[in-house]
Amino acid sequence: MKVRTLLCVCALLFSLTVAAQFQPEKYPKREFRAAWIQAVNGQFRGVPTEKLKQTLINQLNSLQEAGINAIIFQVRPEADALYASQLEPWSRFLTGVQGQAPNPYWDPMQFMIEECHKRAMEFHAWINPYRVKTSLKNQLAPTHVYNIHPEWFVTYGDQMYFDPALPESRRHICMVITDILSRYDVDAIHMDDYFYPYPQKGLDFPDDESFARYGGGFSSKADWRRSNVNVLIKKIHETVRELKPWVKFGVSPFGIYRNERTDPLGSKTNGLQNYDDLYADVLLWAREGWIDYNIPQIYWQVGHPVADYETLVKWWAKNTENRPLFIGQSVMNTVQNADPQNPSMNQLPRKMALQRAYQTIGGSCQWPASAVVENAGKYRDALIAEYHKYPALPPVFEFMDNEAPAKVRKVKPVWTADGYILFWTEPKYKDEMNRAVQYVVYRFDAKEKVDISNPAHIVAITRDNFYKLPYEDGKTKYRYVVTALDRLHNESKTAAKKVKL
Template identity: 45%
Template sequence: MRKLLLLSLLTILLSVHSAQAQAPKREFRAVWIATVANIDWPGQKGLSPAVQQQEFKYILDEHQKNGMNAVIVQVRPAADALYRSELEPWSEFLTGRQGQAMNPPYDPLQFMLEEAHKRGMELHAWFNPYRATFDAKASVAPGHITKKKPDWFIKYEGKLVFNPGIPEVRQYITNVVLDVVNRYDIDGVHFDDYFYPYPIAGHPFPDDDTYAAFQGLFTNKNDWRRYNVDELIEGISDSINAVKPWVKFGISPFGVWKNLADGPEGSATRAGAPSYTALYADTRKWMQLGWIDYLVPQVYWHIGNPAADYKTVVEWWSENTFQRHLYVGLGAYKVGNDRTYAQWNDPNEIPRQLQLGRATPNVGGSVFFSSRSVMSNPNHLQDSLRAHYYKYPALLPVMDWKKSQELEPPFSLKVKQTGNGVQLHWLHDQKVRYYVVYRFKKDSTPIWKLDYWKERKWQPFLPELEDPTHIVAKVFGTKTAFIDEAPLRKGKYIYVVTALDRQQNESAPSQAVSVKYK
């Protein structure tokens, strides 16, 4: 019995060591924060602005502890807005009634952006492009687009959805997205998996009249439907790049593009609603043509799932990235809640998925659905992220195709020990997105010699900067000061600071400065 206990303990320790040893310096780590039906935030309809803000700051604080470096926040769940808009009404999920403004007034998106950036996190604004009402009982505001343009909408399963086949619809959705891109300092635009609606058996989507009016040269309705969605994605991509080329554009589709039965390029799966054939979203094509910057397929299946094995799906996508970024969508909401498959009761299921993702070429990170699911800590998932997989910070992956600036290193770095910790201050002449603070224990890093910085010889030390265990903090670019409050052991420490542009390109380090911690 004692041998089995020791063997079990050794296995856990090896797993922990493996998780930490494999942790990369650059990795996209995010959660979806869903506002529709108040899934994640706000906690319920009608909360005061003060309580809403308190809740959101708590969510960010917890995910900062979880090691996340980005949040994907749903700002347009159903042709409504969680931001100031002249195009669409305030969301009912804020105040309880669509169109009713905050009292006292505030702008949720602006607030969320400021709070996320303070914590070194990107914020990607998540839009549901085609959903106009969330359910059949929805009560819309008098100025809602469904009232102004009723001919733009189709009723399906009791809900109203934008008709993708109408060109004016595509232009309207593009205008909504560009309104946010132009007015807010968002880091990314994000669409989920709802394009043409998920099909209902025996109830085909009723767009015959639209097809007759706008089919053009198409003789196949399915090809025409894919063309409609293609036009929206390409148009939004072009529009974003024309006004703010640094803003990322990402899609989170259903996890399977095509089953192998749908064509030789499909994956060895038997998923029920592939995006290409069921939702008319040719997500692989969007990667191939460079219309989007990243893809987050919702791979919400366990390892070994008979219809869609997690490993099979991830490996298929890794071979179809076309040099765009691939992050994996993880079904945290299933952990401990899936009655069909016992695998989701296994506390090692998500950790194994994380390990598989890191071991698979071209996979650059993970996104969890959803925030509340992670924070509820099912099967100690959150504990595992904090203690092992996301124990050390990670910078975001660089998108080489995005325009970047030449970054000079910060200079005149000063450090001093205070009663609150080690205080750092530096100077910099460029506008940057973040600064990264690194700390090294001098005794354990003998190759670090201050004379090298005086001679501006960086190369011998760059490998040390690739070790994320030395990252202390990301500081938003409006600040050039930081207090390292970590409890340190007595001894000498070395600090350097680098600069990051919007695309996370990193400058050379500043001169190194040492401090003796007493």
């Protein structure tokens, strides 16, 4: 009887422990809250410089108010550039004509980096590795690398791509990334779901000649194609680590890795597969440490007959391969579909609960950013009022750096012509990995216990070394606490100051 009782108690404790692991944290202090800003939808094309700058500022302000802390901005849609490049021509998605510089001249990537960092947002430079033409009718600039090395490229249907098999293709792509890293203060290099192209019915990718030349040692073309992409991913990761070890390299692949009918370890889905159709072995990349984060695009709804959102979230949560996992969310799909368990509501509450129910999921990325800005289905309102009610710091990437910066020095309130300002001095640092680049300001009542794990106390996340205090009548005491963050968001110990406001 005692043994049975003991077993029951143990079983209860185990079940409570498991349940606790899947309890959503309502207001997490650490969460990746990103949004994709695309270029290929034509929203930038031909827009006058000052008007486009203001549009982007308005978008960033709106996203910041919605709690977004990272922007994934498309800078290389078709082996071109939304930035000043000597390697590839200006993008037609900016000026309307590939190779034509903006007039008045400006650099959209540099502009966005500066504006994101002003708002304490990360900037992820989003590149498409292989794609060159989405339609063969599109004209390439005379300076495009195709006109120098046409042998590096293949056409597939009505599209053109770098041949993924060629060492020259990989070398050029890595040169582009090296150029970006050497000249721009990006926080990450990002690639989406376009590896080998999405298959067209009855049309095989034209790489027989490359397979004959480079496919020795492979029993199947599929394995060889996957190897080609693997080599590129590994080389990009090595390039990033060598040049700037604090910069992350992440991918946002198609939402299905493999179906269970193809692989017993796959998900209970019946859609196109990363591994078999796009030759993207995402789990291998994570397992080998070649990517620093993974954002599978789970753009379907809960209850989808072929690719159920809940099924896929659970599958990816169990198959992270010890790399940070975030969920790619479709805003429009979420607000246009009712929750099967509560038909009077859209699917945002259900999806957010699922996302936060797993400790292996560290946040999400919204597709597209414009739908958040436009408040489709009151999505932005819900983020502000509930899901992003308080600020969040991006997750730490301990496998890249787990050493916190030193704490700030000389915290002091000073009356100035601009008001009552809390100043502090940047902490000393030994190298770039350890340098403070942001600060978090918390506020507590004078006698309240300091608990910086509660994001409700965050009043600012800033790159400045000062914060304007909300002075009223000087009769109420508060304690302000300041911490420093390094490039990978490790947080320092606290420095505090009591003030009367």
